[in-house]
Amino acid sequence: MSFKKTEAVVIKTTNLREADKIITFFSRDFGKIQGIARGVRKIHSRYSGKLELFTRLNVIFFQKIEPLATVDHHPLFSITQADVVEVFPALQADFNKLIGASYIAEFLNRVFEVHDDSQPQVYPLVCKTLRAIADAQQIRPILPAFELKLLTHLGYTPELNRCTNCQKSRAKLLETPSTAQQMPGFSFATGGFLCPSCRPLKKEAVETTYQALDLLQALLETDISHVEQLPCSLSIHQEIKQLLTNYLQFHLGLSLKTDTFVQKIRSAASPQ
Incomplete structure (x- = not known):
């Protein structure tokens, strides 16, 4: 298991199961990356308001080392922490x-x-x-x-x-x-x-x-x-x-x- 940290912008979110989301980031250090935010859709989620589209964040995540991982296959990582760096409310307020x-x-x-x-x-x-x-x-x-x-x-x-x-x-x-x-x-x-x-x-x-x-x-x-x-x-x-x-x-x-x-x-x- 490997923990990593990077700064990133949220460019896509996809609902997963009842309470989770797959978050796609464009990051400073790893390019485009994807991870699971578990429980993010719960009312009292610790990620509430943080993993919205276009938000700039410091993200900590971990990824299990899988023997079958290849250049063409990257398993989803698990997001463990997300801290807001910058938000752009005007992007949501103006069509x-x-x-x-x-x-x-x-x-x-x-x-x-x-x-x-x-x-x-x-x-x-x-x-x-x-x-x-x-x-x-x-x-x-x-x-x-x-x-x-x-x-x-x-x-x-x-x-x-x-x-x-x-x-x-x-x-x-x-x-x-x-x-x-x-x-x-x-x-x-x-x-x-x-x-x-x-x-x-x-x-x-x-x-x-x-x-x-x-x-x-x-x-x-x-x-x-x-x-x-x-x-x-x-x-x-x-x-x-x-x-x-x-x-x-x-x-x-x-x-x-x-x-x-x-x-x-x-x-x-x-x-x-």
Whole structure:
């Protein structure tokens, strides 16, 4: 039997039997992990109010050493202690923020396997993203920024500064009036920007705008806690959403259930 401690965020809860729950965490030290919280659904449970979605915790758990455990099979651990580090009440109180945070949680749950600890830099990003959503007046830019930054950690950073076919600089192209007036493209297969001359050469490429490419670059380079301040029209948000949805599908095979709700949020005329 091995006791371990880590900091983690709750990303999923599933009822088990009459009083227990299976809790899925995204943790600082072990990536995605799953454990049983026994008696958590009882009225006087010692975990009351602690193991809620999106709560940040210090967790102590133990896991029996099983001879049949393999890389593909990790038995559920038993949670022995959970102490709250940070809560985000705004995520539960505001519907749009709840859906945005749920999208982040589902994204993590679908992308990472249990006990995949190969991306320790993702955990701080998750905490900062949930905090940004909770504090924001305008949440739309936060979700694509998270997608872009996570893609970077996974090795799928889209190329936005140079044509992925001929390597021409986007900045140089914009200095030429005739070229600047032509529509560039985006290729999911080559991984990013295509200049107007190369766009027709790639059958799968889609037409995009320089404004959308500018915003994607800004979202990629700006700290997640400040992306709310980036100016963007509704039409550009819709454009980058479609690009990222197709990019995620092409490279990760990812299609999320909460994405329909997220599209509504991004398309809403109101700030939220």
